[in-house]
Amino acid sequence: MPMSCHIYRQVPRKAVVEKPARVAEREARALLEKNRSYKLLEDSESGEEAVGSNGSSLQKKRKRRKHLRKKHQEDEEEEEEEVSESGKRKTGGSKSPTEEKPASEDEWERTERERLQDLEERDAFAERVRQRDKDRTRNVLERSDKKAYEEAQKRLKMAEEDRKAMVPELRKKSRREYLAKREREKLEDLEAELADEEVLFGDVELSRHERRELKYKRRVRDLAREYRAAGEQEKLEATNRYHMPKETRGQPARAVDIVEEESGAPGEEQRRWEEAQLGAASLKFGARDAAAQEAKYQLVLEEDETIEFVRAAQLQGDEEPSGPPLSAQAQQKESIQAVRRSLPVFPFREELLTAIANHQVLIIEGETGSGKTTQIPQYLFEEGYTKKGMKIACTQPRRVAAMSVAARVAREMGVKLGNEVGYSIRFEDCTSERTVLRYMTDGMLLREFLSEPDLASYSVVMVDEAHERTLHTDILFGLIKDVARFRPELKVLVASATLDTARFSAFFDDAPVFRIPGRRFPVDIFYTKAPEADYLEACVVSVLQIHVTQPPGDILVFLTGQEEIEAACEMLQDRCRRLGSKIRELLVLPIYANLPSDMQARIFQPTPPGARKVVVATNIAETSLTIEGIIYVLDPGFCKQKSYNPRTGMESLTVTPCSKASANQRAGRAGRVAAGKCFRLYTAWAYQHELEETTVPEIQRTSLGNVVLLLKSLGIHDLMHFDFLDPPPYETLLLALEQLYALGALNHLGELTTSGRKMAELPVDPMLSKMILASEKYSCSEEILTVAAMLSVNNSIFYRPKDKVVHADNARVNFFLPGGDHLVLLNVYTQWAESGYSSQWCYENFVQFRSMRRARDVREQLEGLLERVEVGLTSCQGDYVRVRKAITSGYFYHTARLTRSGYRTVKQQQTVFIHPNSSLFEQQPRWLLYHELVLTTKEFMRQVLEIESSWLLEVAPHYYKAKELEDPHAKKMPKKVGKTREELG
DNA sequence: GAGCACTGC
Numbered sequence A: 001m002p003m004s005c006h007i008y009r010q011v012p013r014k015a016v017v018e019k020p021a022r023v024a025e026r027e028a029r030a031l032l033e034k035n036r037s038y039k040l041l042e043d044s045e046s047g048e049e050a051v052g053s054n055g056s057s058l059q060k061k062r063k064r065r066k067h068l069r070k071k072h073q074e075d076e077e078e079e080e081e082e083v084s085e086s087g088k089r090k091t092g093g094s095k096s097p098t099e100e101k102p103a104s105e106d107e108w109e110r111t112e113r114e115r116l117q118d119l120e121e122r123d124a125f126a127e128r129v130r131q132r133d134k135d136r137t138r139n140v141l142e143r144s145d146k147k148a149y150e151e152a153q154k155r156l157k158m159a160e161e162d163r164k165a166m167v168p169e170l171r172k173k174s175r176r177e178y179l180a181k182r183e184r185e186k187l188e189d190l191e192a193e194l195a196d197e198e199v200l201f202g203d204v205e206l207s208r209h210e211r212r213e214l215k216y217k218r219r220v221r222d223l224a225r226e227y228r229a230a231g232e233q234e235k236l237e238a239t240n241r242y243h244m245p246k247e248t249r250g251q252p253a254r255a256v257d258i259v260e261e262e263s264g265a266p267g268e269e270q271r272r273w274e275e276a277q278l279g280a281a282s283l284k285f286g287a288r289d290a291a292a293q294e295a296k297y298q299l300v301l302e303e304d305e306t307i308e309f310v311r312a313a314q315l316q317g318d319e320e321p322s323g324p325p326l327s328a329q330a331q332q333k334e335s336i337q338a339v340r341r342s343l344p345v346f347p348f349r350e351e352l353l354t355a356i357a358n359h360q361v362l363i364i365e366g367e368t369g370s371g372k373t374t375q376i377p378q379y380l381f382e383e384g385y386t387k388k389g390m391k392i393a394c395t396q397p398r399r400v401a402a403m404s405v406a407a408r409v410a411r412e413m414g415v416k417l418g419n420e421v422g423y424s425i426r427f428e429d430c431t432s433e434r435t436v437l438r439y440m441t442d443g444m445l446l447r448e449f450l451s452e453p454d455l456a457s458y459s460v461v462m463v464d465e466a467h468e469r470t471l472h473t474d475i476l477f478g479l480i481k482d483v484a485r486f487r488p489e490l491k492v493l494v495a496s497a498t499l500d501t502a503r504f505s506a507f508f509d510d511a512p513v514f515r516i517p518g519r520r521f522p523v524d525i526f527y528t529k530a531p532e533a534d535y536l537e538a539c540v541v542s543v544l545q546i547h548v549t550q551p552p553g554d555i556l557v558f559l560t561g562q563e564e565i566e567a568a569c570e571m572l573q574d575r576c577r578r579l580g581s582k583i584r585e586l587l588v589l590p591i592y593a594n595l596p597s598d599m600q601a602r603i604f605q606p607t608p609p610g611a612r613k614v615v616v617a618t619n620i621a622e623t624s625l626t627i628e629g630i631i632y633v634l635d636p637g638f639c640k641q642k643s644y645n646p647r648t649g650m651e652s653l654t655v656t657p658c659s660k661a662s663a664n665q666r667a668g669r670a671g672r673v674a675a676g677k678c679f680r681l682y683t684a685w686a687y688q689h690e691l692e693e694t695t696v697p698e699i700q701r702t703s704l705g706n707v708v709l710l711l712k713s714l715g716i717h718d719l720m721h722f723d724f725l726d727p728p729p730y731e732t733l734l735l736a737l738e739q740l741y742a743l744g745a746l747n748h749l750g751e752l753t754t755s756g757r758k759m760a761e762l763p764v765d766p767m768l769s770k771m772i773l774a775s776e777k778y779s780c781s782e783e784i785l786t787v788a789a790m791l792s793v794n795n796s797i798f799y800r801p802k803d804k805v806v807h808a809d810n811a812r813v814n815f816f817l818p819g820g821d822h823l824v825l826l827n828v829y830t831q832w833a834e835s836g837y838s839s840q841w842c843y844e845n846f847v848q849f850r851s852m853r854r855a856r857d858v859r860e861q862l863e864g865l866l867e868r869v870e871v872g873l874t875s876c877q878g879d880y881v882r883v884r885k886a887i888t889s890g891y892f893y894h895t896a897r898l899t900r901s902g903y904r905t906v907k908q909q910q911t912v913f914i915h916p917n918s919s920l921f922e923q924q925p926r927w928l929l930y931h932e933l934v935l936t937t938k939e940f941m942r943q944v945l946e947i948e949s950s951w952l953l954e955v956a957p958h959y960y961k962a963k964e965l966e967d968p969h970a971k972k973m974p975k976k977v978g979k980t981r982e983e984l985g
Numbered sequence B: 001g002a003g004c005a006c007t008g009c
Helices: A004-009 A012-046 A057-073 A076-084 A087-095 A102-142 A144-184 A186-201 A208-239 A254-263 A268-281 A290-301 A326-332 A336-342 A346-358 A372-382 A399-413 A442-451 A471-486 A501-507 A535-549 A562-582 A597-604 A660-671 A684-690 A705-713 A730-742 A754-761 A766-774 A781-792 A802-813 A821-834 A839-844 A849-868 A880-891 A949-955
Strands: A309-315 A361-366 A391-396 A421-425 A428-430 A437-441 A458-463 A491-496 A513-516 A523-528 A554-558 A586-591 A612-617 A630-635 A638-645 A650-657 A676-680 A895-899 A902-905 A911-914 A927-935 A939-946
Touching: A102 A442, A102 A754, A309 A684, A336 A346, A336 A399, A346 A361, A346 A372, A346 A513, A361 A372, A361 A501, A372 A391, A372 A399, A372 A437, A372 A458, A372 A491, A391 A399, A391 A442, A399 A421, A399 A428, A399 A437, A437 A442, A442 A471, A442 A705, A458 A471, A471 A491, A471 A705, A491 A501, A501 A513, A523 A660, A523 A684, A535 A554, A535 A562, A535 A612, A535 A630, A554 A660, A562 A586, A562 A612, A586 A597, A630 A660, A660 A676, A705 A730, A705 A754, A705 A766, A730 A766, A754 A766, A766 A781, A766 A880, A781 A821, A781 A849, A781 A880, A821 A839, A821 A849, A821 A880, A821 A939, A839 A849, A880 A927, A880 A939, A880 A949, A902 A911, A911 A927
Parallel strands: A361 A491, A361 A513, A391 A437, A391 A458, A421 A437, A458 A491, A523 A676, A554 A612, A554 A630, A586 A612, A630 A676, A650 A927, A911 A939
Antiparallel strands: A309 A523, A421 A428, A638 A650, A895 A902, A895 A927, A927 A939
């Protein structure tokens, strides 16, 4: 069953046309549905034995239907056991078929009527939302004068800021040139350095022979360079075309091979040899020189062991190492058009446009720096793809990227940002009715499907950075592929780095691949000779090795997390202190997402002359930010990765070896300003045999609650057969469906309910949005919004610097309120708001200002959406029981009770623990609810709230039965521990 | 008594 029918059915025009016949059609459909479900019941009953434990998903689904259907007829007391169980136990559960009572026909009629009424209401709600959106657009049009003024002001401000930004930019450019020059002279530098060492350490052993050797090597390299310049030209010509996948089918690596083969025409062997020689020349502590060099290291490094690296490969660069970057030259001409023409994509303009005209879907393969993101949408604009009010969308995985790229394109086109060119990200919509080039985050385009399921106002959709495989891009693929089928005039561009283009092509029905060369300097890759046991120690030693032996250029080290980074920085600083003036100055700078902004900014300050900067970073430096001047990359080969266990609903963050793709991305960071080097702290063998080819896509290691809700609200019912590029685990989808059913977002037929449609409007997890909707009933939406906003900034509220641990912990305890962590969060936010959202207040209370500001943004957005989902703003005026009950309405799925052997989750009977940072850590209430379950050293519940078991029956009677909530051990419990604290509220 | 990579709506 093609998915397109589902989406197409959601297109507004059609819904309006259908309206008169609606009721009749509904009734007919209801009857059909009813008949069908009865038949299904019989089917699955008789087919029971045939469906083994590994029955097809279709069969499972039918069983599920039957199951849900059956449940409806049974006593309510029996229900929840079934819901909480996944496919496996269903067989057991239905083995004893309670008689299918036709006696309950009335009951069935009633629920059926309710269901239909709910669907009606849901559609009416969706229509109202649509109408409101339309009104809002009209308002914008009316207010266009005011808006234009505001935009002009905004633009003026930006222009000024641009000018300000220009100076450091120019400084950067000149520094780039300087570094390129330095690179050219690296052997001279080496000589100078050797001379330095001679003076410093008085070692006379630096022989003439050694210098003669260097001079010889330099000559060899000059020859090699000339040769490469010629070879480069040839390569450019060779890649100057796009190819159809048919030519390469079954040979996925072919694209790369072509470049290799064709660039290596005559003299290839000699070139390789010369390159090897060149490698040896720049190899300061490789295996070959090891013996000669060792003595000197020991003088500096004190350590007996230094790490041996072997140069094993080179990441091909497209940029001639000796030439300064073209863009720098062009910049001097101060001509934007010249810059545009200088980009690698420019020569391909016509060919590219022809290819786009001829094919609906085109995969564009190009490295960063090829100009594809900024230029292609402009080409399309120039070619007339935005006529008749049509728009071009270009998606980015990150907000900053969408913003900065849009700003640059606006500048290149000489228009105000927000007019013809705009961007659209969460909390910030810088577009107007005139906007035709729209840069946006991928999640934003996904949200647009809710209001415009066929993307009717877009003529082109370009999904950029597709290789990153974010959750949102992956979902977009499925939806766009579907939309493209019934909108043949829609053009789809998928832009990716060299990785995986064959797979994208295959997914989009063998779409052609268009290759654009990038602009990057070559990077030499070095591996260790033997595996390193302690990679942190190895990192520190290697950094010092590089510092002492290598020409200028900053170092970037990739570690897994804050703790490691802090440790490494400490060790480095310690060693530097001990070495004192024996080595040149080494600036050690940490960077990770949770580092306060002012500390983060330090890594962008230029390195003082004579010193060297070493940036110790998490994965944040792999894609999210680029640091100028990095020549050396040190890669231990690990990263922290989230994984999700759908059985327990538990996520964990574990240190795992990174993928080859990730390793290459890291290496590429060394080749952005000049030829660089990447030192990998593992062996070449490990790279070849132990690393995965690519990182597991996010969609396969995360919970999918809101994705399922979104797809359901787009009318996609059959999720098991949705066209995923890489399908998520079956269990993950099943758990998401079950949770949505329990939350009342889906009815027993798996259809979206009114409540579910509302939940889909809120950009938060289903349980959180359920909690927000429930706040209406308990008249505490003000408080609940705050709690929701605070929960959605990830545990980064409290700042805990190492040197002030005691103060920080005290400050945190001061916020504690009886009842639990949710109320503590509410308390923090309220006090902050009372301080006038002060940053000083944050500083004094060891609260992270950035997180609070984010919480405020989220809260404001949710407040706006509350009106959209027709929930009024009300406050409980300090009656926290109502707040806690509203939270329970969303999180009744996440409950735990205290037993004699500690906490157990109510449904899965899994042993869990209160996180030590929780305000309830020492209180151990009998019943509690948790926001999330994480596996670190133990299974911890993070953000817990004390509840009363009776509330569970109140908020989720369909999910809990009274018997289940009785406490058999109640009387045996010690008196103080686990006492329900009624006086709290 | 633990210790949370990175995004995004």
